[in-house]
Amino acid sequence: MRGFLLFLLLVVCVNAGLFDNFGEKIKTALSKIKTTLNKSNLIKIREKIHALKNKIVAKLTLTPEQKAALAERLKKLVNIKKDHVNPKGDSIEEINDKTHIGDLLYQGDMVLTPQQADELVAEEEGRPKRQAFRDRRYPQTLWSSGVAYFFHPNATPEVKSVFKKGAAWWMKDTCIDFFESAQAKDRIRVFKEDGCWSYVGRLGNEQDLSLGSGCESIGTAAHEIGHALGMFHTHSRHDRDSFITLNSQNIKPDWLDQFKKETTATNENYGITYDYGSIMHYGAQSATMNKKPTMVPHDTNYIETLGSPFISFYELLMMNKHYGCLDKCKSTPNKCKMGGFPHPRDCSKCICPRGYGGQFCDQKPDTCGSILQASATYKTLEDLVGDRNAGGQPREDYHTCTYWIVAPEGKKVEVKFVNFSKGIAVDGCVYGGVEIKTHPDPRMTGYRFCAPEDAGKTLVSSSNLVPIITYNRIYATQTVLQYRFV
Structure with a gap:
């Protein structure tokens, strides 16, 4: 029966004129489908x-x-x-x-x-x-x-x-x-x-x-x-062109139609801005035919962040709005700092942006790491996160540390990327990396890096506080940064 149904779908392909190079790929994909064949209209769609x-x-x-x-x-x-x-x-x-x-x-x-x-x-x-x-x-x-x-x-x-x-x-x-x-x-x-x-x-x-x-x-x-x-x-949001540019000359020809963009009539995002660190965003080299970026963020420091393995704060906010969760705390005063919002499961607590914790998002998260005081001259932060005794297979769970670099009131923090371990430089830094939150909006995902080639990159905050988040789920990785106030 499965073979007969497969035959019928292949006939549809031929009649639809799909058997160019694209059609050959479809044929290969169809041959692999097992349990979903009777349920889907994949070919027609x-x-x-x-x-x-x-x-x-x-x-x-x-x-x-x-x-x-x-x-x-x-x-x-x-x-x-x-x-x-x-x-x-x-x-x-x-x-x-x-x-x-x-x-x-x-x-x-x-x-x-x-x-x-x-x-x-x-x-x-x-x-x-x-x-x-x-x-x-x-x-x-x-x-x-x-x-x-x-x-x-x-x-x-x-x-x-x-x-x-x-x-x-x-x-x-x-x-x-x-x-x-x-x-x-x-x-x-x-x-x-x-x-x-x-x-x-x-x-x-x-x-x-x-x-x-x-x-x-x-x-x-x-x-x-x-x-x-x-x-x-x-990356299909109606406003994506204000945040990323599609470099279509690097996209595989059969994938060009997959980068369809929504319209303002079909895509309401609850007034929530575009976040490069969204878990629903593909990586910068997605569908590349030449190992070059297909999506280039307008803030190029976010190039390695695209393809995130973490749910972003703004996605949580959007999902809470979509499911009406925020209505559960309508009568509760919002005491949350850093743009956090009351938790729908306990309105006395807050859902906080990444890098912030405590009941009201005004404390360092309760993880490893420490609060570091910046000075006028460079200090060095060396962090090792992960498990050196583990094998080379990725773990399910991340080891995470959070640091706060604090400058005197009225000063800003300058962070210079010195080095990072080799071997896990992939889109989204999904196996490990360092996130540096110098963006003016504390709710926004920070800049993530996971390649030694980033050495020398320098970021300056807009406030006197910069959360630094290191994370890893394969072996162990070392991050070396320098910081000072300016």
Whole structure:
């Protein structure tokens, strides 16, 4: 039966004219699909999006002014030798590209329903039907009674563990509950199919989420759960061109239509700004055909931050707004500092931006690290985080340390990057790195670095406090910084 259905889908491919080079990739991907074949309309949906390629590509064309600005930003980028840690791929896009499953999915890891695909086509043709990461069925697409999930028999212990931890990341700082149940009416079936992918939002009844080989990390699980909760990709926001530039000459031709951008009519972000450290953002070299950046941040110091393995503060705020969690603390005065907000599970406490902690976000988080006083001359911060006795395989959990560098009132902090361990320079610094929070907005993800080639880079804060966060989940990494007040 599966072979017959595969044959029918291949006939659709031929009739749709898909068997150019792109079609051959589709054929390869189809041959790998097992448990989802009877449930998906992947070929028809992918063909609909692919048919829009010329329109989408036309919108990616840069003006002369944009080309000039991009050229100037590219000059600022440090030439970093990228490492490869996981042979299956170091990002969702890489993993799904190697299995070819990404060629069937929307933007590489999303399975759309026929209705969602029709809405995307309508958007591109100027007939918007969708708003925010909502659709016409909102709020029915919310998991208003909590998120039920269960594990398929092929889910390995690693898949089960990272999914539960990824769900815990979302549950900890929102009002969204997750619980294991194979009997709940609406539920997610978690399994180990080829690749990392999910449906978007609650569909009703049973829906799938795959954490295939190479996808067994908490960050990857949290990303796919983000889709299941209703989020699309950050780099498809309607305002992305104000924050990143797509360098289309570096994008694989078959992937150009995957960089479709939302419109103001279909993408309401609750007034929340673009965050380069979003877990829903792909890395700078996603879909590259020449190992050069496909997405260049306008603030080039963020180039290594794209593709983050952590849920950003602004994403938590957006998810809390989307699910109405903030209403739980409407009558509670907001005493939170640094842009934090009352916790919907305990309004007397705050959800704090990364690098800040305590009940009201006015203390250093309770991790390793210390408070350092800056002087007029350079001091050195040397940090070793991780486990030197561990093997070369990545751990599930991160070892994290937080430092506060404090200057006298009225002064700023200057931080100079001196050195970082070799071997884990990948998009998003997903295995380890250092985050330096000199941005004027304390809620914004800091600049992350994970390559020794960054030596000499200097950042200056806008206040007298700079949180420094070091993190690692493979072996151990050393960070060396110098700092002073200016």
